[in-house]
Amino acid sequence: MSHHTGDTLTDRASTTKVAIYGPGAMGLHITRLLAARGVRIVAAITRPGSAKLGEDLGVLAGVAPLGVCVRSDAEEALEETEPDIVVVAVDTYLDEAMFDIYATIVRANANVITLAEEMLYPFPTAGPRAKELDELAKQHGVTVTGTGHQDAYWVNLVSVLVGTAQTLRTVEGELAWNVDDFGPALAAQQQVGRTVEEFTEWLSSTERKPTFGRTSLYALAAAIGLTPAQATTRTTPVVATAETHCKALEKDIAAGKVLGYTDTDTLQTEEGIDLVISSTGKVYSPGESDFNEWRTTGEPPLHLRNERVVTADTTCTTLINRIPHVLGAEPGIVTIDRLPQLRFQPAADLLIGGLGGRMVDSAAGSA
Amino acid sequence: MSHHTGDTLTDRASTTKVAIYGPGAMGLHITRLLAARGVRIVAAITRPGSAKLGEDLGVLAGVAPLGVCVRSDAEEALEETEPDIVVVAVDTYLDEAMFDIYATIVRANANVITLAEEMLYPFPTAGPRAKELDELAKQHGVTVTGTGHQDAYWVNLVSVLVGTAQTLRTVEGELAWNVDDFGPALAAQQQVGRTVEEFTEWLSSTERKPTFGRTSLYALAAAIGLTPAQATTRTTPVVATAETHCKALEKDIAAGKVLGYTDTDTLQTEEGIDLVISSTGKVYSPGESDFNEWRTTGEPPLHLRNERVVTADTTCTTLINRIPHVLGAEPGIVTIDRLPQLRFQPAADLLIGGLGGRMVDSAAGSA
Numbered sequence: 001m002s003h004h005t006g007d008t009l010t011d012r013a014s015t016t017k018v019a020i021y022g023p024g025a026m027g028l029h030i031t032r033l034l035a036a037r038g039v040r041i042v043a044a045i046t047r048p049g050s051a052k053l054g055e056d057l058g059v060l061a062g063v064a065p066l067g068v069c070v071r072s073d074a075e076e077a078l079e080e081t082e083p084d085i086v087v088v089a090v091d092t093y094l095d096e097a098m099f100d101i102y103a104t105i106v107r108a109n110a111n112v113i114t115l116a117e118e119m120l121y122p123f124p125t126a127g128p129r130a131k132e133l134d135e136l137a138k139q140h141g142v143t144v145t146g147t148g149h150q151d152a153y154w155v156n157l158v159s160v161l162v163g164t165a166q167t168l169r170t171v172e173g174e175l176a177w178n179v180d181d182f183g184p185a186l187a188a189q190q191q192v193g194r195t196v197e198e199f200t201e202w203l204s205s206t207e208r209k210p211t212f213g214r215t216s217l218y219a220l221a222a223a224i225g226l227t228p229a230q231a232t233t234r235t236t237p238v239v240a241t242a243e244t245h246c247k248a249l250e251k252d253i254a255a256g257k258v259l260g261y262t263d264t265d266t267l268q269t270e271e272g273i274d275l276v277i278s279s280t281g282k283v284y285s286p287g288e289s290d291f292n293e294w295r296t297t298g299e300p301p302l303h304l305r306n307e308r309v310v311t312a313d314t315t316c317t318t319l320i321n322r323i324p325h326v327l328g329a330e331p332g333i334v335t336i337d338r339l340p341q342l343r344f345q346p347a348a349d350l351l352i353g354g355l356g357g358r359m360v361d362s363a364a365g366s367a
Numbered sequence: 368m369s370h371h372t373g374d375t376l377t378d379r380a381s382t383t384k385v386a387i388y389g390p391g392a393m394g395l396h397i398t399r400l401l402a403a404r405g406v407r408i409v410a411a412i413t414r415p416g417s418a419k420l421g422e423d424l425g426v427l428a429g430v431a432p433l434g435v436c437v438r439s440d441a442e443e444a445l446e447e448t449e450p451d452i453v454v455v456a457v458d459t460y461l462d463e464a465m466f467d468i469y470a471t472i473v474r475a476n477a478n479v480i481t482l483a484e485e486m487l488y489p490f491p492t493a494g495p496r497a498k499e500l501d502e503l504a505k506q507h508g509v510t511v512t513g514t515g516h517q518d519a520y521w522v523n524l525v526s527v528l529v530g531t532a533q534t535l536r537t538v539e540g541e542l543a544w545n546v547d548d549f550g551p552a553l554a555a556q557q558q559v560g561r562t563v564e565e566f567t568e569w570l571s572s573t574e575r576k577p578t579f580g581r582t583s584l585y586a587l588a589a590a591i592g593l594t595p596a597q598a599t600t601r602t603t604p605v606v607a608t609a610e611t612h613c614k615a616l617e618k619d620i621a622a623g624k625v626l627g628y629t630d631t632d633t634l635q636t637e638e639g640i641d642l643v644i645s646s647t648g649k650v651y652s653p654g655e656s657d658f659n660e661w662r663t664t665g666e667p668p669l670h671l672r673n674e675r676v677v678t679a680d681t682t683c684t685t686l687i688n689r690i691p692h693v694l695g696a697e698p699g700i701v702t703i704d705r706l707p708q709l710r711f712q713p714a715a716d717l718l719i720g721g722l723g724g725r726m727v728d729s730a731a732g733s734a
Binding site: 159160309 | 530593687
């Protein structure tokens, strides 16, 4: 009954070669998970000047040495090691610097899978660069896909859920994530420790980039088959009611100070169905944990809740389970609504690179 | 961005022709939902001797007359009306009588979509008949698929959820459904109103047929990519702690009497991952409502809960949203693990019959 019958793991192990671009908290967690699954990691790349240069990726990740030293000469590293796919965990937006990273990988004929939030659905908010990258990937016969926690919990679980609806009026999600899971850069970005006045000033003076929620709603609309019309974002601070310790910043946040904020994004669609996501990123108090909760109005009303989700873990595990789909996808930027249904990938599927022949062709092409 | 752009509803409306086989509670609810979406219903079929013979299907369903009278001459009805797909809501198991119904439809070159629980994944428990029906469907170039509430809530939401796992040890579901939602036949089948002694005697003397849970676990294993090894079922009665009214039987159930029972099914797999589903079908007390809750052990542990699900509704809506997938599927018995990701089907997709050209070929073949 299984489509694995007849293959043995050893026959085909080590066929898929993976590189890690960005050995930060997420990149190293992905390294640990890939190593535990027996996937072959062939290269690790970081920015010039990083303190991690020359270190063994396995040692940095807290597992056995992998014989893979972190380097910053991306082009040479990719040319020498010929990865089938490069995991990119560097930055959120498709800005010029990130475009250059993706383009370097694509020009080395390797596929890209990334946690970068804007890459989940980059066309509405980063159109020109996304189009250029899409064309470059098509020229080189490789795929570029953004995935992560949102893929499962903010898009595809919701899309399957609404597959049980007769009619939809609104699809509303509420979720929270802990700033302390993601390090000091994100804590600063979430305005942790500021006064409400400082927060308000920041909010009014800042050209906010597109929220994670907005990008997810575009992906959700595509997955459901809806046509985006108008997107709006409303942002409100979460204020500490008692002194709260922030692990990421290694300090206590006094009562009355900002612990983070809530973005409420709404995407109206031409079909008249409103998609809403209310996302709170803050320093958690003891006892709080990540959750996702979705409700629809329409006939019948629908509900879904995930409790005690460890977002930092599921971001990495989702990326790993998507590797075979990206290896098997058509060339270009392929957003998650165009991939097969997300599923658990037993080790064999992960090692042999998934669903079809393209990965083999791609590997041959880059050899 | 939408793949609907360029099509107007009126261009292609009425392309898909649907017939209803079994105008009972579920068949009539599906009729109401299809009529509300503007889908063309061309025939209604029931057993000889039914009190519904000659009645208008729309009137029976409580909507406007559809000009479709219920008849029992299935072959002639199908030949005259040439439905693309027949919704079958008659009985659970692939016994001889149900085989004959499916075979009659398939011989009329129409696709079959059914709520019959065993048809969700019939090969392990009804192998010979399933194989014969599969071959017959292939000969006639049509698809036979079982779907319903389980498709979304017991299989595909769970499969997407475990797509965020690094490792799995157990996948355990707990759920409840209300006997009163499904009429007196099912209430009798759930032993409602019996004494515990009668229940125990029934359980020990009865050759139980495969449970709904077991069939769902086989479908879940296929969706996750696991190989079934050993299946077991444990059954325990749910006893009333206070007098409880049973709407389906139109009587009160005294304290100490049976309100229904819980089947706990376990499917061990060759991969060492245990799938478990604990399904309670009983008369609800005030305040109780349907839910599904899933938990996995492994890294990381995962969780999903649906509250206040109206199982009787989502059974019908899921079937309707699956129609385009069945029309677009390859011939034979195609189980839900082999269909595209379940999704909301805007009216246009439903009316034009979905995903590709096969439906058009099939319609042409039966013309």
